[in-house]
Amino acid sequence: MLVEPILFSYMVAFLTMLCFALGVCFGVWKQAQAKFTWTVEALQFAAQAANVTGDIKEVRLNEGKARRYFEAVMRQTVKDYTLKEFTAVNTGDPVPGGRALAPGYRVAVDVPVAVIDTPLISQKVTIPMRCYSAVTKSYQIKKK
Structure with a gap:
């Protein structure tokens, strides 16, 4: 008779820890996804803004x-x-996800993401991010 309450207590403790761990994992994933999106947007902005000629048909x-x-x-x-x-990447150079279909830029950054963001026990995980952005509009890239 005494075994059942102890087993129930262990199950409740296990499920509580599991929910906490899943919450932490989701929080880290959400922050990492947001920072990756910002990194891609920053690279796309830089690729378009640094285009010397302003022409997307002949890119320098x-x-x-x-x-x-x-x-x-x-x-x-x-x-x-x-x-x-x-x-800088030319057409055909290796980029994350395959080969470059148009000239552009490739970037690799390490971004720390807070796991537990509290004043005294702050923990961070460094996540490597790699991305590529072409100096072109999406409708101009044709797969071969």
Whole structure:
């Protein structure tokens, strides 16, 4: 008779810890997804803003200008990040997810995401993010 209340207590404790762990995982995933979206948007802005000619039919890449634009936007949105790589990419170069279909830029950053954001026991996880953005409109890219 005494076994059942103890077993029930263990089950309640286990389910409570499981719900807490799932909540923490969802929070980290949500923050990471938001920061990845901001990173992609910053790269797309930098790619379009650094286009020297302003013409999307004949693109001339300017890696230095695009990097400055990217870093400026990242400082405003993500704030805390480590830039690992920022390179210009030509058509056919390897990029995350395959090969580049148009000239653009490839970036790799490490972004810390808060797991537990409390004053004394703050824990962070660093998530590597890689993305590519072309200096073009989506309707101009044709798959071969």
